[in-house]
Amino acid sequence: MSGHSKWANIQHRKGLQDRKRGNLFTKLAKEITVAAKLGDPNPDMNPRLRLAVLAARKESMPNDNIKRAIQKALPGSGEGDYSEIRYEGYAPGGISVIVECLTDNKNRTASDIRSIFSKNGGNLGETGSVSFNFEHIGLFVYKKSVGDFDSVFETALEGGAKDVEEDDDNYMITCEISEFANLSKALEKFGEPEKAEIIWQPTLFVNVNGESAERIERFVEALEDNDDVQKVYTNAEFE
Numbered sequence: 001m002s003g004h005s006k007w008a009n010i011q012h013r014k015g016l017q018d019r020k021r022g023n024l025f026t027k028l029a030k031e032i033t034v035a036a037k038l039g040d041p042n043p044d045m046n047p048r049l050r051l052a053v054l055a056a057r058k059e060s061m062p063n064d065n066i067k068r069a070i071q072k073a074l075p076g077s078g079e080g081d082y083s084e085i086r087y088e089g090y091a092p093g094g095i096s097v098i099v100e101c102l103t104d105n106k107n108r109t110a111s112d113i114r115s116i117f118s119k120n121g122g123n124l125g126e127t128g129s130v131s132f133n134f135e136h137i138g139l140f141v142y143k144k145s146v147g148d149f150d151s152v153f154e155t156a157l158e159g160g161a162k163d164v165e166e167d168d169d170n171y172m173i174t175c176e177i178s179e180f181a182n183l184s185k186a187l188e189k190f191g192e193p194e195k196a197e198i199i200w201q202p203t204l205f206v207n208v209n210g211e212s213a214e215r216i217e218r219f220v221e222a223l224e225d226n227d228d229v230q231k232v233y234t235n236a237e238f239e
Contacts (some may be wrong), residue, residue, distance in 0.1 A: 018118035026227050028056040029069040030102040034082050036073035047181050051196045087113050088130045092121040093208060096130035098200045098233045104230040112226055120219040124142040133235055134200040140173040140187055141195040152190065156163040159186025170194065202235035
């Protein structure tokens with residue numbers, strides 16, 4: 001079940017130095033608010049919220065920002081009414097793209113996403129037009145310093161994992177969405193993960209290089225620069 005990792009090509013995110021700090025905090029705050037609104041506002045009682053707070057802290061988001069994001073989800077706040085929307089389509093060269101958004105204005109977001117696809121040589125499709133090329137699964141990433149492969153593998157398997165991979169630095173553990181909470185609990189013995197989230201994993205990668213790769217990168221960056229876009233996934237594998 002181990003092997004070479006391709007996770008770097010699954011989800012394309014610019015580093016903090018390549019994007020505005022405020023844009024990143026806006027995305028993190030939205031996820032915290034939505035997670036708190038859909039479940040318990042106490043992170044200890046809400047796995048999705050706990051993971052959202054963990055992600056925010058890893059990006060050095062101030063605690064006051066985190067608290068405000070949670071408060072927006074409380075009854076009577078009059079804020080935090082976000083909708084989760086998924087867009088699907090094709091990047092230049094026919095590369096499959098999935099865009100996950102959180103928005104308080106569906107019309108604005110739809111217009112913005114349509115414009116980004118159009119201006120960057122992409123084609124926006126209907127829901128379901130490319131998602132059949134992906135698996136919707138849970139992903140946990142741990143540094144290899146947490147333990148040896150056999151120990152992580154055994155614990156993950158007992159916790160409901162479907163696969164465990166490793167590269168030079170990390171273990172990548174995947175599971176069905178239905179097993180996400182159980183696996184999260186089982187992996188607690190290894191401490192907080194570097195990443196724990198639901199992702200869209202391509203079932204087939206498409207190699208891209210040269211000018212084609214540059215066009216796709218610009219397209220993905222244009223999507224990520226939009227405040228309503230949370231995550232962007234493609235099946236491009238960059239050479």
